[in-house]
Structures are given as C-alpha cells and as structure tokens.
Amino acid sequence: MRSSIKVLTIEDDPNIVELIDLYMVKIGFQSISAYDGESGLEMFFNEQPDCIILDLMLPKMDGWEVCKTIRLEDKTIPILMLTGKGESYDIVKGLEIGSDDYIVKPFDPNELCARVKAALRRTILSEEYKAELTFSNITVNMQEFKIFVEGQEVKMPPKEIELLHCFASNPNQVLSRQQLLDRVWGYEFDGDPRTIDVHIKRVRDKLASYSSLWSIITIRGIGYRFEEKENA
Incomplete structure (x- = not known):
C-alpha cells in the first residue's frame, strides 16, 4: 500500500x-x-x-x-x-x-x-489488497483473507487481517490512527478512532508468540510503526 x-x-x-x-x-x-x-x-x-x-x-x-x-x-x-x-x-x-x-x-x-x-x-x-504479501515470517493472503506465520495459519477476523496487511505493506513507517482508519475501515468511517488501539492490541496478543522478528511500536500521540527488531 x-x-x-x-x-x-x-x-x-x-x-x-x-x-x-x-x-x-x-x-x-x-x-x-x-x-x-x-x-x-x-x-x-x-x-x-x-x-x-x-x-x-x-x-x-x-x-x-x-x-x-x-x-x-x-x-x-x-x-x-x-x-x-x-x-x-x-x-x-x-x-x-x-x-x-x-x-x-x-x-x-x-x-x-x-x-x-x-x-x-x-x-x-x-487493487493493492489483492496481492499476497510476505514480510519477515508473516504471509498475508488478501484473496483468501488468511494469515500465515512461520507456515502456520493464525485465525483472525477480516479487519485484523487488513490491519496487519496495511502495516506489513509499510514497514518502518509511522502511520497515524487516521491513516489506518482511512485505509482499513474506509474513508467514510466516522466512528471512534480508538477502535484502532483495540484492534492492534488483539493483533499483538494473537501474534505474540511469533513476533520475535518484528513488532508494532506505539508512537505516542501519533500512531504506530511496524518494524523489524534490532536483534532479529
């Protein structure tokens, strides 16, 4: 993306x-x-x-x-x-x-x-959601809406998959909450921006055991950054 x-x-x-x-x-x-x-x-x-x-x-x-x-x-x-x-x-x-x-x-x-x-x-x-994307040990297939980490499928609802795809498409870049809302929920979304925080927590929790190579970093007051860990 x-x-x-x-x-x-x-x-x-x-x-x-x-x-x-x-x-x-x-x-x-x-x-x-x-x-x-x-x-x-x-x-x-x-x-x-x-x-x-x-x-x-x-x-x-x-x-x-x-x-x-x-x-x-x-x-x-x-x-x-x-x-x-x-x-x-x-x-x-x-x-x-x-x-x-x-x-x-x-x-x-x-x-x-x-x-x-x-x-x-x-x-x-x-169009960019149609492709399969691989970053580090994660593969995101947006055609089938499936996540594979280290070859194992991790079950997630569609919005969490889209959110992870958005992050993995923009590694090492800061994305604001509004940018994430626009790209994942759609430009007409007028709900609570804190829904981003809730979904990111769920993604982190579900992938905690697989995230030795990367992390979703909170940039206080701005948004989040998806990056490879320095000791990876």
Whole structure:
C-alpha cells in the first residue's frame, strides 16, 4: 500500500489551488499542483500522482486535451474534473473522454475530499489488497483473507487481517490512527478512532508468540510503526 497518496491539482486559480492543497494535506495526502495544462502534463509524467483534480478551462492546453493525453498513458488513474459551468454537455463530454467524476464550482471542499477518497477506494487502494504479501515470517493472503506465520495459519477476523496487511505493506513507517482508519475501515468511517488501539492490541496478543522478528511500536500521540527488531 502506498505510504503517501499523491494528488495532482491542475487549476489556474491560485485561490482554488490553495484551498485544495489545504484539504488534501488535512486528510493525509501529499498535494502537488500546476497552473496550466502543459505544466500539469509534465507533472503527471514526472511525479506519478495517484489521483488528478483537473480544471476544464486552463491556459496553454485545456482540460479536455489534458485528460485525453493522460488516458493514452494511464487507463486507471482517477481523474476528477472541475467545471465552472455545470452544464450537462461538459459533464457528459468529460466522462466520455475518461474522467471518473466531476464537481461543479463553487464546491464544498469536504465534498471534493469525499469524491477523491471514493475514486481512490475504487482503484489503487482496493487493487493493492489483492496481492499476497510476505514480510519477515508473516504471509498475508488478501484473496483468501488468511494469515500465515512461520507456515502456520493464525485465525483472525477480516479487519485484523487488513490491519496487519496495511502495516506489513509499510514497514518502518509511522502511520497515524487516521491513516489506518482511512485505509482499513474506509474513508467514510466516522466512528471512534480508538477502535484502532483495540484492534492492534488483539493483533499483538494473537501474534505474540511469533513476533520475535518484528513488532508494532506505539508512537505516542501519533500512531504506530511496524518494524523489524534490532536483534532479529
């Protein structure tokens, strides 16, 4: 799983760019931006973003051409189009040339965040759960939802398996509680963040006898880090 999801905004209004940047960072994403179509394409090729927020009315190259060019290179990256018109023609044309969603200006930034999260949930975040992952003495099979440690299956409910997969996909990286909630429970989760602590305790307890090579470290006030032990 990606340790930091990168969102590229291609928009010529600096006030809108600043607003989007603020909210993308707020929900834990890395935010980069370009102010015209040509620069946006250059950043797409150089920065390899995970999602694109694309304005239609851009200098040098409009959003239609940017979208079509991107789709020739990448068929799956989520593209959300911003339109100031709100006309059905713009929306239909955008969807036909490859955008995944649209939002009409002026927009609620919280709604934009929800749209970005939903688009990502349909693409990279869900795709990465399909693979089998091995780290140290742990194998996580997300197709069958099974955990094997030192060749032995350890029974866990799905959420605990997803949580361990998330950690093992990001070894030695600090993950905040909010990041874990977003990636495991979903971006629409609005329950108690302390559910993370409860599930991590259960994972630790179930794997205590197998964890000689790694540990889930509590980073007080921030979150957790999954790391190999120094004496391993």
